[in-house]
Amino acid sequence: xxxxxxxxxxxxxxxxxxxxxxxxxxxxxxxxxxxxxxxxxxxxxxxxxxxxxxxxxxxxxxxxxxxxxxxxxxxxxxxxxxxxxxxxxxxxxxxxxxxxxxxxxxxxxxxxxxxxxxxxxxxxxxxxxxxxxxxxxxxxxxxxxxxxxxxxxxxxxxxxxxxxxxxxxxxxxxxxxxxxxxxxxxxxxxxxxxxxxxxxxxxxxxxxxxxx
Amino acid sequence: xxxxxxxxxxxxxxxxxxxxxxxxxxxxxxxxxxxxxxxxxxxxxxxxxxxxxxxxxxxxxxxxxxxxxxxxxxxxxxxxxxxxxxxxxxxxxxxxxxxxxxxxxxxxxxxxxxxxxxxxxxxxxxxxxxxxxxxxxxxxxxxxxxxxxxxxxxxxxxxxxxxxxxxxxxxxxxxxxxxxxxxxxxxxxxxxxxxxxxxxxxxxxxxxxxxxxxxxxxxxxxxxxxxxxxxxx
Numbered sequence: 001x002x003x004x005x006x007x008x009x010x011x012x013x014x015x016x017x018x019x020x021x022x023x024x025x026x027x028x029x030x031x032x033x034x035x036x037x038x039x040x041x042x043x044x045x046x047x048x049x050x051x052x053x054x055x056x057x058x059x060x061x062x063x064x065x066x067x068x069x070x071x072x073x074x075x076x077x078x079x080x081x082x083x084x085x086x087x088x089x090x091x092x093x094x095x096x097x098x099x100x101x102x103x104x105x106x107x108x109x110x111x112x113x114x115x116x117x118x119x120x121x122x123x124x125x126x127x128x129x130x131x132x133x134x135x136x137x138x139x140x141x142x143x144x145x146x147x148x149x150x151x152x153x154x155x156x157x158x159x160x161x162x163x164x165x166x167x168x169x170x171x172x173x174x175x176x177x178x179x180x181x182x183x184x185x186x187x188x189x190x191x192x193x194x195x196x197x198x199x200x201x202x203x204x205x206x207x208x209x210x211x212x
Numbered sequence: 213x214x215x216x217x218x219x220x221x222x223x224x225x226x227x228x229x230x231x232x233x234x235x236x237x238x239x240x241x242x243x244x245x246x247x248x249x250x251x252x253x254x255x256x257x258x259x260x261x262x263x264x265x266x267x268x269x270x271x272x273x274x275x276x277x278x279x280x281x282x283x284x285x286x287x288x289x290x291x292x293x294x295x296x297x298x299x300x301x302x303x304x305x306x307x308x309x310x311x312x313x314x315x316x317x318x319x320x321x322x323x324x325x326x327x328x329x330x331x332x333x334x335x336x337x338x339x340x341x342x343x344x345x346x347x348x349x350x351x352x353x354x355x356x357x358x359x360x361x362x363x364x365x366x367x368x369x370x371x372x373x374x375x376x377x378x379x380x381x382x383x384x385x386x387x388x389x390x391x392x393x394x395x396x397x398x399x400x401x402x403x404x405x406x407x408x409x410x411x412x413x414x415x416x417x418x419x420x421x422x423x424x425x426x427x428x429x430x431x432x433x434x435x436x437x438x439x440x441x442x443x444x445x
Contacts, residue, residue, distance in 0.1 A: 047313065048239045049386050056442040064242065064434040065370075065384040071240040072440040082382055084389040084417075085239070085265070086321040089314025093334060112337070122302070123310070124292030130340065131314030134333040165337025 002174040003194045008142055010035040011192075012101055012172050015140050016042050023047060023092065023132055025102035026070045028142050032101055043079060045097060047128040049088045052080035069128065089128070093135040100136035102129065104143045104168075106158045109208035111168040111183060113141060114160035126163060133164030145173035145205055152207035154178070154188075176202045178210055187211050214376025214423040216405065220251025223399050223425045227364055228257040231284075235320060235362035236264040236274065237391040240293070241437045243384030244273050245401040247429040248366040253280050261285040263320070263360055263394075265313060265387055269293045272435055281305070287360075289313035293437070312340060315357050317390050322359035324393025324422070329358050365395025368429075369418070372402040373411050376420030385417065392422045399425040403432070 003011065009031035016022060016036055023045045024030050036042060044053040046068040053068060054075035062073040091097065104115040113133055116126040133139055147153055154171060171178040177192040188210040193202055199212060217223035234252070238244030249268075252260075253276045260283050267286055268275035277283050278296050285307035291297050300306035311319065312334045322330050331354035335341050345356040367388040370381035378400055380388055392398050400423050 046383070048242070049383050056440045058444055059441040062436060062439055062441065063382065064436050065382040067240065067242050067383055067437070069239075071242070071437040073436060073438070074440075076382070082380075082385055084321075084385055085313070085317035085387045086390045089317050093314055093318075093332060117339075122298055125288060125290035125310050126312055126340075127290040128313035130312035130338060131334045134336065135314070162338045 001194060001196045004174075006031060008172055008174055011177065012140060012142050013037065015099060015101070015138075015170060016040055017098070018042075020098040021045055021051070021096065023097050023100040023136060025100065025129070025132070027103050029101040029103060030070070032142070045088070045091070046074070047088050047092065047132070049083050049085055050080065052077045054080070089131050089135075092128070092131050095135060095137055097136040099138045099140060100132045101140045101142055102132065104141045105153065106160050107141050107143070107154050107168050107171055108158045109154075109156055109188060109210065111166040111180065112158045113139070113163050113168050114158040116163050117161050119161065129163050133167045138169050139167050140170040140172065141168050142172050145175040145202075152205055155207040156209065175205065214374070214420050214426055216374065216426050216428070218427070220247045220401070220427055221254065223427045224248065224251045224255060227397055227399070228252065228255050230257055231259045232257070232363040233261040233263065235360065235365040235391040235394050236262060237365075237367040237386065237388030238264065238266070238273070239383065239386035240266050241269065241273050241435050243368050243380065243386050243388055244268070245366045245368040246273070246432045247427060248399055248401050249274060249276055252366075253277055253282065256282070258282045259284045261287065263287045263316070263362055263391070265289050265316060267291040267294050267297045269437065270295050278306070285309065287311055287316070289316050310340070317387060319357055319360045320387065320390040320394040323361040324390065327359050329356050331355065332357055360394055362395050363397070365391045365398040367392045367398065367400050369400050369402045371404045371406055371411065372400060372426055373406055373408055375408065376400065376423030376426060377411055377416045378402065378418040378423065379411055379415065380417050389418050392418045397424050398422055399427070401427050401429045403430055404428070
């Protein structure tokens, strides 16, 4: 059985280590915050200028001056600090974020990631995604294993315009987890499959070359 | 030295001209200078290049200037919330330069700091890198990005003193301090003007040297773009 979105988020949460500073992308990656294990203390960054992001506010307590990068109302914590956008991306670009978890349309076997534009479709912009994949120390991609048409999303090479070249470290899909040892040519390895999903099924639904 | 003006029209008087570049603070609809945007709309100035992370929404924020067709070009990282923007862009009326969010913030910071360009890893190997100088440092490749100096910067702050010292509130800070430094002239719209000595000098976010003109805007709408709440248990 393939993992559900929540189970994928729970698997991604295992990548979080105690003390980490983490940026979670918009969409499925935000679910990861609900699955942080007991005893693991992490600090969430929101790239619009906040470290120590808290949960959504109670109704009636929304503050228009307090939003996350998805423009959702949120709350602060006792550890929270605020800063400008330039400072926010200085900490991202400067390698001070331990981990970022992002969605993707495609990932290539060399670690390229495409998640910001589809040629011929209206382009909304990359937001902070290019900065995050270039700057965070470890990049975890959380995506469905195949697209809506059944096509492989973990590919030999990305066909869509890249968000970053050779930057992905871990791929978590609804079927499997792939990881590579470094960004200097190490191949991705299949390290885990969802319960009841065989390595053969993963192979059949993957275009990329990887080590079993 | 910063001076206080009675309203946006007075504060913008003599600063606006067709074809100018304006840097605006704000992230989505959070921390945007609502009154100054309305003042620019009312002035009728046109062919503007607007440097702003986002383009507002239909009928609010910078969306107002798009609707009135005063904008020729946007330099932004994300413009997804605006149908009129989409229409003008697809019909070729509006030019768009995408800049990664951190690169955009740093371009403003650099411009304001007298730094004409800087190298960054962001965007290497992507469309953003095309046509830009590439240079290797310590075995890694970087691209050259240019600082931005705008003819005018408009920003929103929470509190100011008469010397133009500004304090922002929570995530309404965002691009405001960076835009504030990047204007040849910077106009700040503040929620509250306080007496000299009220603000802690150790906790000033934007020192007054960057601010030339100010207005007080105590009744802004401060619209919430994406209201999300949790249940009380």
